[in-house]
Amino acid sequence: MSVQYTITELAREFDVTPRAIRFYEDQGLLSPSREGSSGLRRVYSARDRTRLKLTLRGKRLGFTLSEIRDLLDLYDSPTDTAAQLQAFLATLARHREVLERQREDLNATLEDLAQYEAQARALLERDANATERT
Incomplete structure (x- = not known):
């Protein structure tokens, strides 16, 4: 059984x-x-x-359910392993491209945040120095 x-x-x-x-x-x-x-x-x-x-x-x-289904169906099919691996590699390459773009966007956003933070700290320091002088 x-x-x-x-x-x-x-x-x-x-x-x-x-x-x-x-x-x-x-x-x-x-x-x-x-x-x-x-x-x-x-x-x-x-x-x-x-x-x-x-x-x-x-x-x-990060695969979609459709991509997962396609990959699982490949493994169930009687085709050779090379075709399965090529399909898997193509799916991985697509996801790698998406993640690389997202990482670039994230890095740009982090740089912007760092600049805003530095500007805010500089303004606070300037205001604190101005208050001490008066």
Whole structure:
């Protein structure tokens, strides 16, 4: 018998809510089987567990759910590893470009803040010196 997980077990293991796991299922990232007389009880396979782990890792890296789905689907397809790695590298390159631009913007903003802070401190010092003289 293969290893199976409940939604509660996965939620606890990956520190996410069952609602988040159901959302990932709705987005086509996970596909649990159903058990019970009403078919409402979700049963997750080792494949689903791995896909959830990779989904959460992709989210931490800033990938969209669509990008994550595409990458996961590549790993499920019978294509060769080179195509999978090329697609992964292309996705990483796009995200690196976005993050580099964001870092440039952040650095520019920090420089502006430093200038404003220096100006404010200079004004305070000037005012304090003017008050001491009177």
